[in-house]
Amino acid sequence: MVYSQVEIAEWQREYPVLKNVLNLKPVFWTNPNFKGINEASLPITRDDIEAAEELWQRFAPFIEKEFPDTHETHGVLESPLRPIPHMQARRLPAVEGSLYLKCDNELPIAGSIKARGGIYEVLQHAEKLALDAGILKKSDDYAVFSSERFKTFFNQYSIGVGSTGNLGLSIGIMSAKLGFDVSVYMSEDAKRWKKDLLREKGAHVLEYKGDFGKAIAAGREETNANPKGYFVDDEDSKHLFLGYSVAALRLEKQLQEQNIPVDAEHPLFFYLPCGVGGSPGGLTFGLKQIFGDHAHCFFVEPTHSPSVLIGLATGEMDHVSVQDFGIDNKTEADGMAVGRPSKFATPITDQLVSGIYTIDDDELYRLLSMLADSEDIWLEPSATSGITGPEHVLEYCRDQEIAMDQVTHVAWATGGALVPKNDMETFYEKGKQLN
Structure with missing residues (x-):
């Protein structure tokens, strides 16, 4: 509805925060419903994260065999944790x-x-189908998923997903590799190169006028009409959520390897780009399970797509959209161009996230070009949004009596490696002109 x-x-x-939100001004909002990890009432546990990690490990032989860029990690999908001191000195000198x-x-x-959530959900679905059909045991070498027998088996099944881009890439690439008949339902304004790459990898791409919500609705209806169809529902998926949460287990090891202490005197602050809320929600759940209340998690949304902020601030969760408030949901941060928050993730986020800020x-x-110049790291626009997080939490730290000089700040970069060179150069030049 429109109010x-x-x-x-x-x-x-x-x-009161809604006044500036509705005027499309950047805001910082502290969550009044935040609960300590021991007080939160959650539908999933750390055991679920551990089980998800075990599934990843079972599939590692298949992933290593099929994807050459995972040979070095033996089929484990993980990313580095890098200090960015030059960017900090240039953009956040007072932090x-x-x-x-x-x-x-x-x-x-x-x-x-x-890749964390989308690929995980496809893998868990493939495993379940194979186990139920009696062609797989969990003790098997999962390299068997590369065989023609398995690809022929999966070809009778379809997978669908609604996506603004990156989720569609992860679902489409892995589903096609396994042999599924996969369709990605995308909003018309999603990036052209992502649609082209999906088609190149063997996925069907269907485009819809309007925003992300219409693509999801169409995909859900068409996929579920097929008795052998499976819809990956970004608005309501436990499996996507758990796939993201495993990152916390891996990050714990990376922090130990880099001798970064984590305790009451040395807290972690995370700044997590947010669209529908599944990926930052899953990360937050995992991080709070591993690091407890030493982890402080903040979401960041575009000023034109503050769906999770509105859902949490009003208490209406996924029952309201930005369009209900007259906000257009149009942003260059295509992975964050989401009008309605996740049904599954938002009630969990409501208890665990420390706050949200918005960015234009x-x-x-500006951040994209600055990061490229200072650190030679190239991100897509939406992935830069967490970098300014530390400047927003100064008052929060004072209220919490946290010494800022002891904080480890982690901005979560969410995409960029597959962006075509010409597109990235266009992004960069636009940032240079704005700086």
């Missing part, structure tokens, strides 16, 4: 503590964080 001006005015009186970039832009296969598109481009 009347009287109703919107009432919302703003009840939730104390150390700034790192979690480089999910370098994740193998799909070049974005969506021009700032994304």
